[in-house]
Amino acid sequence: MPQVCARCQQTTSEPVVVAIEYGASAGGGTVFACPDCAPTFPQQRDPFDHGRPAAYTPVERGQ
Numbered sequence: 001m002p003q004v005c006a007r008c009q010q011t012t013s014e015p016v017v018v019a020i021e022y023g024a025s026a027g028g029g030t031v032f033a034c035p036d037c038a039p040t041f042p043q044q045r046d047p048f049d050h051g052r053p054a055a056y057t058p059v060e061r062g063q
Contacts, residue, residue: 007037019044 003015012034018041019031033041 003032005034005037006031007033007040010034 001015002011002013004010005012005015006018012032014035015032016035016038017030018033018038021029021031023029031041
């Protein structure tokens with residue numbers, strides 16, 4: 001299905017997904033780019049790749 005490139009605004013029949021937008025109340029969206037513009041977008045973080053969990057450091061309270 002043809003999509004509009006987010007960078008050059010041209011219609012492409014070979015869209016590449018370059019980002020997934022998050023929207024809390026209105027839902028998200030998918031950002032598409034043409035094959036020529038796709039490499040110019042920054043690499044998106046994989047939301048399912050948590051890597052190392054954040055370390056818990058207890059707060060010391062003085063008396």
